[in-house]
Each structure stands twice: as structure tokens, then as C-alpha cells.
Amino acid sequence: MSQLEKRLSPNLRLEWKLLNQQKASSIEFLSLCEKMIEVGEFLLAHDVAKAGLAKHKKDRKLSQKAAHALSKAGSPMMATKILEELVAGGDRGVETHSLLASAYKDLWEYSTDLQSKKKYGELAIARYEEAYSTNSFDNLRTSQQQDLETQYYPCINIAFMHFMSGDVEKGRESADKARQICEKLKERGTYHYWIQVTEAEAHLLLGSIDEAAGVYMEAASSKEAQTSQIASTRKQALQIAGVYEDAEVREKISLAFPKLGIVACSGHLIDGPGDSRRFPPEAEAEAKRKIEEALEEMDANCGYSSAACGTDILFLETMAERGGETHVFLPFAKQEFIETSVRRSDGNWVDRFEKVLDQATSVHYVTREGYNGEDSLFSFCNEIMLGFTAMRGRGLDETPKLLTFWDGQRGSTGGTGELVDRWRANFNEPVVICANEVLSSLAGAGSSSSSTGGVSPASPAAEDKRGKQVSRAVKVMIFADVEGFSKVPEALTPVFVEKFLGGVSGMIESLSKPPAFVNTWGDSFFAVFDDLDDALNLAMQLRDYFSKGDWSELDLRDGLEVRISMHAGPVYEEFDPVLQRRNFFGQHVNQAARIEPIVLPGSVFVSEIMAALLSFGHDDFDFEYVGNLELAKNYGSHPIYILQRTGYKDSI
Secondary structure: OHHHHHHOOOOHHHHHHHOOOOOOOHHHHHHHHHHHHHOOOHHHHHHHHHHHHHHOOOOHHHHHHHHHHHHHOOOHHHHHHHHHHHHHOOOOOHHHHHHHHHHHHHHHHHOOOHHHHHHHHHHHHHHHHHHHOOOOHHHOOOOOHHHHOOOHHHHHHHHHHHHHOOOHHHHHHHHHHHHHHHHHHHHOOOOOHHHHHHHHHHHHHOOOHHHHHHHHHHHHOOOOOOHHHHHHHHHHHHHHHOOOOOHHHHHHHHHOOOOOOEEEEEEOEOOOOOOOOOOOHHHHHHHHHHHHHHHHHHOOOEEEEOOOOEHHHHHHHHHHHOOOEEEEEEOOOHHHHHHHHOOOOOOOHHHHHHHHHHHOOEEEEOOOOOOOOOOHHHHHHHHHHHHHHHHHHHHOOOOOEEEEEEOOOOOOOOOHHHHHHHHHHHOOOOEEEEHHHHHHHOOOOOOOOOOOOOOOOOOHHHHHHHOOOOOEEEEEEEEEEEEOHHHOOHHHHHHHHHHHHHHHHHHHHOOOOOOOEEEEEOOEEEEEEOOHHHHHHHHHHHHHHHHOOOOHHHOOOOOOEEEEEEEEEEEEEEEEOOOOEEEEEOHHHHHHHHHHHHOOOOEEEEEHHHHHHHOOOOOOEEEEEEEEEEOOOOOOEEEEEEEEEOOOOOOO
16 A cells, blocks of 8 residues: 555656756755655656756765666666766765665676676675775674664675675675674664665575565565665565575565556457447446456556557556556547547547546657558557556566457557567567457347457548558668768868778678668768668667777777767658659658767667667667757757667677
8 A cells, every 4th residue: 555655646747847947956856856766767867866966066966866766777887977977076975885886786787798797796896895894894883873874785785796696605794794784773773674675685695585585575565665666675686586496485585575567558449330349338337347357456556558449548547546657658649649549429538538648647659740541650659658668667677567458359550469469579478358258248249350459540530541642651760970070181081981981881781671761971871771670780880880990091099989869750751852762751850860969979879769669679789868868959858868789798
């Protein structure tokens, strides 16, 4: 119940929107940032801290929170940059060293290269030991309580790192010290969540499994326990449990923790006039009951869905009744979505649609332009929705689930069958409420027939638009610009052009499929792709070509760097009378172009849409959050991520 009460607290996004950033004190920024971290809104927490630092420069606590939020969001490399600057500026505080050690620990965990793993492991241990050495354990009996409260966290993490690195003896030696610190604090009347779970982890490292599970369960069920805290604790506990050969150890530890309950949902629309009988209005009550039962069984408290009439709206309404978060995804402009996927002659679906949007924690548009009869937008919306679901699961170390109300038929583009296939390939078996069984339970129910599922068009207005010939399609776009080109001596320009364009040409030839479009001008490059993996491979090859290449023949001692941006979305393919060939246009091309000027040299920056796509089925690539950045030419602020190869294989 404690977790539910926290989710019912005032909307933090609204609180952030209403905050007067020009007059707000550092304490106000810090308080809001902490509340967002508590409920798992890590990216937003980072943006709040960053905005606070813009006004309260060099505020140590805001810098710490910005880094802490990044680490929690799965961006430890970006976090280390902030924390290393604090240390370089003379910060010797336990919290800064502990946070930096924690970021190194995450890098150690994520690294797949053995050399990088060893380096980050050693850095983590060194920073934890520096934080711990503020007071020696030998002085434990005479240390003041405040000193003890700075010791248990680095001490238990020293134990964890040694244990996980294979030095069990050293790990258990430090674990016993951490346990004694916790005992001392309990004797003095201090026993909050973090002390509890530190004691539990010490028991786990020392091999007292049942005792560890009991303390973990007690801590996780306490009123003060926050969603993000539980997720962090659970993740580390399961890592330790995984070292034990007995599989029951992991099972016991896993059962000690509740989860947020992240659920994505898709399913059939309510039948419209003249539709085949599949989800008739009279089946709504039974479908709602089934959804309620399923969400209770799944302990769902965080939902991701579109908002079509029928399954989607029933799911969002039920999640709201449970006091959970709801994140809504629309494939195109709101009014056109209403006409294609919400309005029905029977029922008050439009009013209910407006209400679930008003109640939503967040609403995301794949594109704010119109439908134009392009069913591919429904598929793209599903991809983005699933990607956001995966991103939330990644941040909370939780495997999300998929709930469907479905007749089992494949359906058409953008339907539930298509979405189920994608889910099965990347996660687990979905929870399926059988639409046919619900139909059979109705008195006088007829046979069902296959039709489209999920968020797909169904109204006469949609049918009219399908007949129109449009050329918009979902593409991946790359813009690149060479940093330092102006330093190339004029006489060597031909050499640069030959090396630059020749290098790009060779990279393109190595791809499985050539880009749909390529253009260059001077030191700039633009490419459009049908295939996401080819686009990702080219972007990383292009980055490495400049960062690691030999440019000495151009009299450039420091070499050259390239700025690369990537974005995906529906764009128009039209004949370009200037180039005398097909070219690509539209808002999403503009957005990709506006990201490029803000990219750090030697980096690849991607949009949030790209990050969502990467989260679902592209295991060779990863990303870290950079922040909510202002794009070039007054294009507004957008969440931006930095692209990298999985496992920190890159030299950063």
C-alpha cells in the first residue's frame, strides 16, 4: 500500500511545469529532483537538477543529484563526467566518492571487454575505499553516529565488488564489517531503509540466505521504501544470489522484493457499424472484468498503451482506478486519431478518450502530423510504445509484461498480432485475454472472424483516406558534419574531399543494403535508411573513421572529429527538381538536422524516438541520456541520447 500511496501523490511533471525556475532556490530544485528520483522519473530528475545548476552554478548537491539520476537512468558514463569534475574541484565528500564509485561499478557491470571490466572494477573499489577511509573501521567503537552513517554504504559495496570479482574471502571480510556497523547503528536507535538492506546484503554475502531474505522483505515493505530504491536493492541482491550454485538462493531473494509492475497493452477496438463481430459493445463489461483480473494478477502499476476505443481505453481506465501510472502513445495528430480509432456511433468513447489523456502521466506523439491513410504509423507507434516500456524496465531492472485482448489472428499492419510477434522475439510470452472466449460467454454470441487488431483504422473517414496516394514512410536519417574542416589548408582541400568521400563510399559498400538516399555538400553528409541496423552501423563507422583515423597528411596534429545526429520518423519522398532525383522532406528530416549542430565532436547524438527503437531488439547498440537539450534554430528542447556500442566496447 505504501507504494500505491506514493503513486497517488501530486503529479510531479505538473509541479515541474509550474516551478518558477528564475526565482526558485537551489533547495526547491533539489527537493523536486529527489522526489522524481524516488518514484523512478530519473531522466526528468536529471533535467530538473541541470536547470537548477544553470541558475545555481557549482551547487554541489545539485551536481550530485544530476549524476545520481543519470546513473539510475542507465547512463553511468555521463554521470562519471559530472562526478569527476566535482572531485577534480576538490570535493572529498563521502557522498561524491560513493556516487562516483557506484557509476564505475555500473560501468564494470555493463562492460563486456575484459580490460575495461578490470579497469572499472579497480576504479570502483578505489573510490569506495576512499569514501570508507573517512573513518577507519578500527575506530568503530569510538566513532560518532554521524560518522558511522557514512561508513556502511561504501563498506558494503567494497564487499560486493570483491565478492563479485571472485575474491570471496575479502568480500566476506568487508561484509562482516558492514554488518557490525549496522548492528552498532541499531543499538543507537538508527535503522532506516538503507541500513536495513545493507544488513541484509551482508547476511547474503556471508551465506545466511534465509536471514537475508527476511530482512530484505521487511525493508521493501516498509512505508519509507521508494520504487527506485527497491529496484536498485533488488538488482544488486540478485547479482550476489546468482553467484551461488544453488538456484533456490536466487528464487528466495527474488521473492523478497515487490516490483513496480510495468505492463504494455494492446488489443481489439470496439466493433463499429458493419464490422465483423469481434469485440461488440455488449462485450465491454466482461472484457473490463478480465482486464481488471489480469492487472491484479500481474500487480500492474505502470501502464503503456495507445488510446483507441475498446481495449486501450479500458486498460488505461483500469490502470487509473488502480492508482497507477499511464503513458499514452498516439501515432499521429490527436483529432485524426479520434476519427480513425476512437469515435463510434455508439458509446461515449471520445469523452472517455479525453479523460484518459487528462489523467495520463505522459502523452507521446509519434508524429504530430496527420494520418494520410498510412497504416505503417500504427506499426511505428507500437514500436515506440514497446521501446519506452523496455526503457522503463531497464531503469528499474524489471522485465515488463504485455497484456492483450486478442482473438489470436495475425491481423493487418499495426495490429495486435504484429505486436505480439515483436514482443515474443524480445521478451516473454504475453498475457492473452482470449477475445473469442469473451464472445462465447455472451448469450447468443456469434462466431468471431479475423480482422485487424490493436490500434488500427476503422472508421469511414479512414477508409476514404486510404485511397489517397501518399509518399510518406518511416525512415531513419543521419546528418554528419566534420568538426575542424576550416583548419584544413586550402591547398589540401582536394585531399580531404577524396579521403572523406572515399571513406564514406567504402563504408556504404559494406552495408547489407545501400541507403535510400545520400547527399553531401562540403564537409557535410546526409543519408536516409530503410534499415535501422545499417544506419546504426554507418553512424558508428563514420564516427570511428574520423576519431581513430590518421589525418596527418592534412597537417592536422589533433586530427578531425565528426558530429553525427540520428532520428527516425515518417517523411515524404518527392522528386527534387534541383537534384533531378527523389529526395526526402518533412518535419522529421528537419528535427534530425537540428540535432546535428549541438552534438559533441566525436559523438553520435540520437533522438528519444531512436532510443526507444534501440531498446527493443537491437542488442549490438546502447545509449546514454545526455539531457533535454535545446536544438538548433529555435527548434525547441528535446530529450537527447548518445549512441555507443553495447558493453562499453568503445574507447571513450
